[in-house]
Amino acid sequence: MRVLLAITGGIAAYKAVDLASILRKRKDELKIIMTENAMKFVSPLTFAAVGNAEVYTDEFEYRGLISHTGLSSWADVMIIAPATANTMAKIANGIADNIVTASALAFKGPKILVPAMNVRMYENQVTQDNLEKLSKYGWKIVEPEIGHLADGEEGKGRYPENARIIFEMESLFTKKDMDNLKVLVTAGPTREAIDPVRYISNRSSGKMGYEIAKAAVLRGADVHLVSGPVNIQSPFNVKRYDVESTQEMAQRVLDILNQVDIVIMAAAVADYKPLETAQQKIKKGLSLDLKLVKTTDILSEISKVKRPDQFVVGFAAETQNLLENARHKFESKSLDMIVANDVSRKDIGFESDYNEVTVITKNETVHLERMTKNEIANSLLDILLKEIVKKN
Numbered sequence: 001m002r003v004l005l006a007i008t009g010g011i012a013a014y015k016a017v018d019l020a021s022i023l024r025k026r027k028d029e030l031k032i033i034m035t036e037n038a039m040k041f042v043s044p045l046t047f048a049a050v051g052n053a054e055v056y057t058d059e060f061e062y063r064g065l066i067s068h069t070g071l072s073s074w075a076d077v078m079i080i081a082p083a084t085a086n087t088m089a090k091i092a093n094g095i096a097d098n099i100v101t102a103s104a105l106a107f108k109g110p111k112i113l114v115p116a117m118n119v120r121m122y123e124n125q126v127t128q129d130n131l132e133k134l135s136k137y138g139w140k141i142v143e144p145e146i147g148h149l150a151d152g153e154e155g156k157g158r159y160p161e162n163a164r165i166i167f168e169m170e171s172l173f174t175k176k177d178m179d180n181l182k183v184l185v186t187a188g189p190t191r192e193a194i195d196p197v198r199y200i201s202n203r204s205s206g207k208m209g210y211e212i213a214k215a216a217v218l219r220g221a222d223v224h225l226v227s228g229p230v231n232i233q234s235p236f237n238v239k240r241y242d243v244e245s246t247q248e249m250a251q252r253v254l255d256i257l258n259q260v261d262i263v264i265m266a267a268a269v270a271d272y273k274p275l276e277t278a279q280q281k282i283k284k285g286l287s288l289d290l291k292l293v294k295t296t297d298i299l300s301e302i303s304k305v306k307r308p309d310q311f312v313v314g315f316a317a318e319t320q321n322l323l324e325n326a327r328h329k330f331e332s333k334s335l336d337m338i339v340a341n342d343v344s345r346k347d348i349g350f351e352s353d354y355n356e357v358t359v360i361t362k363n364e365t366v367h368l369e370r371m372t373k374n375e376i377a378n379s380l381l382d383i384l385l386k387e388i389v390k391k392n
């Protein structure tokens with residue numbers, strides 16, 4: 001994507017350096033513009049080096065194009081981060097007196113504004129009126145966070161996480177084909193306690209389920225994410241519920257089930273748990289006999305109470321007879337779709353950023369070649385949406 005990143009003169013300008021770095025790593029094409037005040041906080045050289053990008057600071061500069069009109073027709077998206085109250089006031093009133101405000105006036109594509117300033121300046125009615133105007137003029141406003149501000153005050157005005165700005169940018173370019181759907185996704189492993197310090201679990205990182213949740217929310221769905229213990233950041237705008245054991249996951253899933261249209265069970269749920277959990281740490285001996293019993297089969301419980309219009313997807317993590325075992329689970333758990341996942345391979349499945357799966361539905365069997373879990377997630381949702389149309 002061609003991104004025109006505009007920096008204005010607030011202390012948070014230094015945080016936009018990381019935004020430039022993230023955009024570069026995503027392989028977006030980047031050009032940067034800065035106001036004179038922005039340069040008092042961070043030098044153009046820093047942005048040029050970190051973003052590997054040309055930096056423009058003068059609206060009348062000519063480098064094969066007139067900077068403000070040329071850059072604004074080159075870009076697919078414009079991001080002003082941080083946006084000061086002063087710059088917002090100018091743009092809201094059509095003032096074009098520097099490279100940033102002139103480019104903003106000339107820019108016709110999707111545009112994002114990231115206000116960051118002192119809380120009193122942010123809350124001032126004139127700033128709020130300007131924000132309302134800018135939103136009406138098509139700017140996507142990424143709200144500042146509440147917290148500690150540069151001058152020692154507390155309040156709303158903090159520059160948000162750069163990951164949120166990227167999320168909003170991705171959202172602007174994602175078709176909203178799940179707009180009125182409510183989705184429940186499970187992700188990560190469950191843990192079954194042996195004693196207060198030990199447990200039975202598995203190698204699931206949660207990446208597959210989290211990518212599905214993120215893809216669905218970007219496509220407009222209302223997403224509930226029931227997550228086992230993982231070390232990854234929550235996708236923005238999902239309702240996340242943290243659980244530990246299979247019983248907790250089952251309870252949470254069954255509580256939410258009635259509110260959703262689609263259930264996607266990507267979690268690697270433990271199949272067995274200790275018959276008893278010791279109250280104290282078990283002392284070390286020569287050996288230890290653990291008696292295990294089956295956990296609740298969440299998908300089987302869902303199948304007993306689901307409505308006919310609900311669409312239920314399971315995963316099958318297998319190390320042998322992949323399709324045969326997946327087909328068996330598809331039937332025995334009364335699913336609408338199952339995703340067969342070969343977890344014997346190191347380059348896909350557990351913990352990897354990549355996956356390769358075979359999707360089985362009542363109508364077709366589709367193999368998805370190895371790709372990122374984000375791409376797999378979107379392909380799964382494409383198949384799922386087609387199946388929902390056929391089902392209803």
Ligand code: PMT
Binds near residue numbers: 209295296300316343
């Ligand atoms: O988390 P990652 O590191 O990204 O790895 C992704 C993954 C390999 C965990 C994921 O893609 C995957 O395959 N998830 C399903 C793992 C699993 O538990 O498979 P299973 O074949 O044991 O179970 C079949 C289905 O029944 C699954 O949808 C599972 O969520 C569900 N199940 C299992 C046991 C149980 N007690 N209740 C269930 O509902």
